[in-house]
Amino acid sequence: MSPATAGRKRTGRTRDALLGAVGVLVAFAACEVLSRSGMVRRAFLPPASEVLVRAVELGGDTAFLNGVGATLEAWATGLALACALAIPLGLLLGSVPAAGQAARVLIEFLRPVPSVALIPLVSLLLGAGSETTVALVTYACVWPVLFNTVYGLGETDPLAEETLRAFGFGRLAVLLRAGLPSAAPFIAAGVRIAAATALILAVAGEILAGFGEGLGTFIAQAGMATDGTRDVLAGVVWAGALGLVVNLALTAVERRLFPWAPEHRGSRV
Amino acid sequence: MTAQATSLRTVRRLPRTLALRLGVPVVAVVLWQLAARAHGSVFFPTPARIVEHGYHLWFSGPAGRAFLTDAAVRDLLPSLGRVLAGFALAAAGGIVLGLALGRSRTVYALCDPVLQFARAVPPPALVPVFVVVFDLGTPMQLASIVFGAIWPVLINTAEGVRGIDPLRLDVAATVRMRPAERIVLLYLPAALPRIFAGLRLSLSLSLILMVFSELLPGTADGIGFQLTDAQTRSDLLTVWAVMVLLGALGHLLNSVLLTVERIALGRHRAAHR
Numbered sequence: 001m002s003p004a005t006a007g008r009k010r011t012g013r014t015r016d017a018l019l020g021a022v023g024v025l026v027a028f029a030a031c032e033v034l035s036r037s038g039m040v041r042r043a044f045l046p047p048a049s050e051v052l053v054r055a056v057e058l059g060g061d062t063a064f065l066n067g068v069g070a071t072l073e074a075w076a077t078g079l080a081l082a083c084a085l086a087i088p089l090g091l092l093l094g095s096v097p098a099a100g101q102a103a104r105v106l107i108e109f110l111r112p113v114p115s116v117a118l119i120p121l122v123s124l125l126l127g128a129g130s131e132t133t134v135a136l137v138t139y140a141c142v143w144p145v146l147f148n149t150v151y152g153l154g155e156t157d158p159l160a161e162e163t164l165r166a167f168g169f170g171r172l173a174v175l176l177r178a179g180l181p182s183a184a185p186f187i188a189a190g191v192r193i194a195a196a197t198a199l200i201l202a203v204a205g206e207i208l209a210g211f212g213e214g215l216g217t218f219i220a221q222a223g224m225a226t227d228g229t230r231d232v233l234a235g236v237v238w239a240g241a242l243g244l245v246v247n248l249a250l251t252a253v254e255r256r257l258f259p260w261a262p263e264h265r266g267s268r269v
Numbered sequence: 270m271t272a273q274a275t276s277l278r279t280v281r282r283l284p285r286t287l288a289l290r291l292g293v294p295v296v297a298v299v300l301w302q303l304a305a306r307a308h309g310s311v312f313f314p315t316p317a318r319i320v321e322h323g324y325h326l327w328f329s330g331p332a333g334r335a336f337l338t339d340a341a342v343r344d345l346l347p348s349l350g351r352v353l354a355g356f357a358l359a360a361a362g363g364i365v366l367g368l369a370l371g372r373s374r375t376v377y378a379l380c381d382p383v384l385q386f387a388r389a390v391p392p393p394a395l396v397p398v399f400v401v402v403f404d405l406g407t408p409m410q411l412a413s414i415v416f417g418a419i420w421p422v423l424i425n426t427a428e429g430v431r432g433i434d435p436l437r438l439d440v441a442a443t444v445r446m447r448p449a450e451r452i453v454l455l456y457l458p459a460a461l462p463r464i465f466a467g468l469r470l471s472l473s474l475s476l477i478l479m480v481f482s483e484l485l486p487g488t489a490d491g492i493g494f495q496l497t498d499a500q501t502r503s504d505l506l507t508v509w510a511v512m513v514l515l516g517a518l519g520h521l522l523n524s525v526l527l528t529v530e531r532i533a534l535g536r537h538r539a540a541h542r
Binding site: 236 | 400522
């Protein structure tokens with residue numbers, strides 16, 4: 001890239017960031033005006049400034065922060081368990097064609113079961129508690145990681161595999177030296193997608209359970225209180241911010257580890 | 270290898286592929302049946318009993334009503350209607366808004382942070398707000414589905430339109446294409462593969478949100494309602510039957526979407542060769 005185009009790209013990015021900030025301000029002002037003018041009832045949409053103040057207030061509330069911590073813990077545990085299950089399984093299914101084909105049908109029937117529908121069964125089996133949330137998060141996260149692992153293995157350079165085999169490396173060694181590195185960016189993308197699903201499941205499980213502690217519990221209880229919309233939206237701001245931060249962090253890690261991955265050439269999934 | 274040789278090999282492998290694809294589920298179900306029978310746990314009924322229960326529950330009605338029972342008409346049809354309507358609204362809204370945003374760099378930059386935030390919000394978190402605004406019932410459920418499922422389509426459409434080959438835009442300007450023609454001939458076809466990627470995500474989200482919004486206390490009908498109802502009665506057979514039904518429904522809807530995608534993208538590839 002010549003210095004001129006690099007410079008132009010940088011100014012373009014600054015302009016985009018400025019426009020984005022303007023967009024955020026406009027959206028914020030619109031919510032504020034809609035509520036304050038009485039066009040939308042206060043119980044439906046409290047003024048954006050009040051929601052924001054409440055969200056900041058919650059940042060100093062130990063009980064609330066403990067709840068957020070519980071949600072994050074269930075989220076991270078579920079995601080880690082899902083990776084521990086899905087990556088080895090994906091490597092197995094992706095490297096043994098017969099196993100892959102055999103498992104595909106089973107997976108195709110298991111995957112579409114909406115994970116939320118498991119909540120009643122899992123809570124009957126495990127009782128309401130953090131184990132239930134972790135189990136649900138794990139179930140939902142296994143699929144994207146598994147799929148991306150299998151798919152990523154399929155993109156392995158056959159020449160690299162042949163070369164390693166010619167050097168006398170065994171099946172497992174070829175898989176670990178050629179297959180895993182080429183699948184790694186795809187696996188990372190799968191983990192990023194799974195992380196978003198995991199937050200949905202963690203919050204949904206907590207909302208339906210309605211007790212214990214967690215961000216979802218806070219939102220559910222605020223939703224039942226009269227005039228609790230402000231608290232619900234303050235919780236939503238936290239949930240959105242958490243999702244955004246985790247997504248940005250995972251994208252940054254991916255970019256650093258796998259700068260050659262096709263997904264980062266100017267596009268997002 | 271030539272294409273002909275590849276297809277020949279595929280044909281020769283067909284019996285093996287079919288055996289694997291059909292044999293494995295059969296073996297899995299038989300194993301499940303044997304294990305559940307040997308164990309005899311209340312929590313894990315045998316697949317035969319689950320299927321029989323589901324059949325009696327939903328599909329043993331009169332022939333004049335396509336064998337649907339009263340319970341099926343009361344619970345399955347409303348749920349099916351909600352998920353299809355919600356998905357259709359999210360898809361249409363997402364494509365239209367995505368086209369509008371993706372065509373201008375300025376508009377896209379203006380909306381990008383707000384969109385990223387909206388997409389990061391886990392949709393169930395907003396359902397309590399929809400409950401306050403719409404009360405319990407179908408409008409609230411539709412709003413939750415549409416709000417949750419619109420983002421993948423919207424963002425993917427906008428990204429697809431943005432990624433359009435600049436050469437094609439120049440050609441369109443040279444032949445003085447009208448805006449409507451540009452949308453149909455230029456933007457939509459270019460964005461189509463990404464639109465479908467978004468639609469697949471949206472479909473599974475729609476299904477999740479349909480069930481979620483019906484699980485909420487105070488709902489009166491739907492598959493999700495039947496699920497909570499069975500849960501409170503500790504009727505595990507019905508809980509399992511509902512899950513099998515939802516899995517089948519998800520598989521069916523996904524297959525339909527994949528078929529539509531294959532037809533649409535096949536035409537797309539033929540046109541872009």
